[in-house]
Amino acid sequence: MSRIKIKINIPRWLLDATIVFFIACLITASLYFVFEKKYQDKIYPGVWIGEINLGGKTVEQAKSLINEEINNINRSGITFYYEKNKAPIMPTIISTESDFAYQIINFDSEKSVDQAYNLGRDKDFFSNLNNKINCLIRKRAISLSFSMNEEEIKKILIENFSEFEIPAENAKLILKEQNNQFFVNGETLGKIINYEKALELLKINLSKLNSSPIQLSTETDYPEIYKKDCLNIEAKAKNILSLAPITLIFEDNKWEVDKEQLAQWLSLKIKSEAKNQDLVNIGLNKNIVEQFLKEKIAPDIDQEPINAKFEIKDGRVAEFQASRDGIKLKIEDSFEKINYKLTNYSFDETKENKIELVVKDLKSSVNTNDVNSLGINEIIGIGESNFSGSPQNRRHNIKTGADSLNGALIKPDEEFSINSALGEIDAESGYLPELVIKGNKTIPEYGGGLCQIGTTIFRAALSSGLPITQRRSHSYRVSYYEPAGTDATIYSPWPDMRFINDTGSHILIQSRIEGDNLYFDFWGTKDGRVVEKTEPTIYNIVKPGPTKYIETLDLPVGKEKCTERAHNGADAYFDYKVTYAGGEVKEEKISSHYIPWQEVCLIGVEKLSEEEKINGDEQTTGTNNEDNKTEEETEE
Structure with a gap:
């Protein structure tokens, strides 16, 4: 049987094209390989x-x-300016104590x-x-990538530039003392700085590592209430005033508001539902009334809850501060109630014009009865730090903070927050201020020295083998907290230092100061966990820049006030390992980054230097161009 041979004729052009295609693929693959290798x-x-x-x-x-x-x-920093006036915004708020410096712009x-x-x-x-x-x-x-505290930056801008603003004024209700008659005074336009726009420009600049000065722009500020819309206002004001005197009451306490006081409370309000062009109504001035409640009444009502505090005495847990529930005046709710009663004439005709204030009960979180079931037997960890060389105010604040935490009790599974435990940091709580530099101004702030508390508690938590849930190192290396990498900065409300009590038993905090050393002893019940921690490794040393001089009007002319000596920047880490009784192991590398700390000196001047001429090509004007797009936008 003979075979049939089939001959397929492949066009020459197709053969050539196939060869070219495979050669192109080979070249492309080779180039791709070289590219990837490079x-x-x-x-x-x-x-x-x-x-x-x-x-x-x-x-x-x-x-x-x-x-x-x-x-x-x-x-x-980044300089903001308006006309010839300037103020630098530093990513880190600088204090005359480097310990009290804190970041408002953080780069990643x-x-x-x-x-x-x-x-x-x-x-x-x-x-x-x-x-x-x-x-x-x-x-x-x-x-x-960066984060910034917009609220704090805006606050600094306002502190430095608000004097150049003229806010609009609403039409006002005025009482003539001569004839006891009301009339409406006309509104005025104003001029304010657009701080929100400035913050947006700052975000754009920082996203591109652009430190060019930012020019602040102004806009017209319009009033909300116009005289032409105030109809029948005088008669309405008289009707409310006729209700005086009114009596604010809480239990057996009474505060009388007479006609003169009530007249000062009255103000014009925009109606939520306007009818027949009646756009404006009469009401109470929220700021004035709430200020009255805060200053005149709240001090007589408010009682903060007190947690029971305990100490180790003769080897046993003993109470040294009994618990007490508290009470607090609800200022905003009380204002709303007073305003409603007066503007709606909501009083019983058979009774005096009395208004019951709104309060809330505050329960203590640690009760005296807890002493019987604490299960506290031994020290489970100790934190130690040294504050030698600290000035008087700092020493005072360290003792005040340590005393406030002494005897604090942490419940099982509770997350402990130092900021929450310390409470309000102000003069009323016994703290002394330190100067911080914001723009061209030096402003007293409370809390210098409290990072000694944060650092020592951090070390005690590590020593006890407790999980750290929040911790941030200082912006700069601080001599009080050497070795680098074992510190924790705090500043209410953030950054905070937090950890969880996962021991299954209560932890009692005991503080003590011996000479220049601060100690926090954690008392509780050991559960068999073993803690291992290496000494910090410090690397990537960066030298600080030259001394930075900042002009200020807050010091006598020619007088200098400098921070402590300069410190190198660095990175640091240590390894932290906890082995639990059941064999479980948790390991963590705790890292810190410190930028160089240059010496900063305030120098008193009679007049701040004028803004140097800024090149128009460098200043930020807010032009929205293609370069302002984010990576997500350009990747589309």
Whole structure:
């Protein structure tokens, strides 16, 4: 049987095309291999943060470049200016004690560089390929990762520039003393600084590592209440005034509000539901009434709850402070009730015009009866720190803070917060102030020295093997807390130092001061856990910049007031290991980053230096251009 041979004629052009295709694929694959090999441990080309080209850099090289720019911003700050007036915003609020410095802008170079490195690596193959090609043909902008305390920054701007604002004034209700008649005074327009816009510009600049000065802009401030809308107001005001005197009561206490006082409380209000063009109504001035309640009545009513406190006496737990429930005037609720009663004439005609104030009961969280079931037998951990060289105010605050925590009881499974336990940090609580520098002003703030408390409690919690849930190192290395890496900064409400009592028993805090040493002893019941901690490793030492001089009007002319000596910046870490009785092991590397602390000196001047001429190409004017896009926007 003969075979049939089939001959397939392949067009020459198809054969040539196939060969070209395979050669192109081979070349492409080779180029892709070479490209991947070249950037194996490096950031892909075309990736930028601000004006820094990170393409071709290793992660460590990129971090070094970014940190250098961050350090420049930390040293110089961001200047805000309005006309010839300027104020620098420093990422770290500077005090005459480095211990009391705290950050309001915190940069995260590690997160930003990791994001840059992962561009083209962290998605599926085709998405990564697309990102790599885009990196080769156009600039890819990555936003610098940072966090900032907007409320505090706005507060500093207001403190430095509010004197140049003229707020609008609403139409006002005025009482003529001569004839006891009401009339409405007209409104006025105002001019205010747009602080929200300034904060947005700051965010844009920081995301691009841009430290250019930011010009504050103003806008017209319009009143809410106009005289033309005030109809029948005088008659309504007389009707409310006729209700005086009124009596505010709580239990057996009474406070009388006479006609003169009530007249001062009256003000114009926008109606929530306007009818027949009747846009404005009469009501009580919330600020004035609440201030009256706070200053004249609350001190007679308010009683803070007191937790029972205990001490170790003759080897046994004994009470030294009994518990007591508290009570507090609800100021806002009381105002709403007073306002409603007066504006709605809601009184019983057969009785005096009395208004019962609104209060709330406050329960103590640690009761005296707890002493019988504490199960406290022994010391489970000790924290120690040294504060030699501290000035008088700082020593006073350390003792005040230590005394306030002495005898505090932590329940099983409770998360302990130092800020919450310390409570209000002010003159009434016995604390003394320290000067902090905000813009061009030096302002007294309370709390200097309390980081000694935070650090020592942190060390006691570590010694006890307790899980740390919140902890932040200081911005700068502080001599009181050496070795570096074992400190904890606190500043209400944040940063805080927190840990959890997971021992299954109560923990009793006992404080003691011996010479220049502060101790916190944690008493409880040992559960067999074993704590291991290495000595801190300190590396990446960075020298501080030259002394920074800040002009101030708050010191006599020519007088200088300087902080403690300068300190090197550094990174530090130590290994922390807890082995539980059941064999479970928890290991953690606790890291800290310290920026260089330059010596800062305040120098008294008669007049602040005028703003240097700023190049128009460098100043921020708020133009919304393509460069302002975030990495997410440019990646689309």
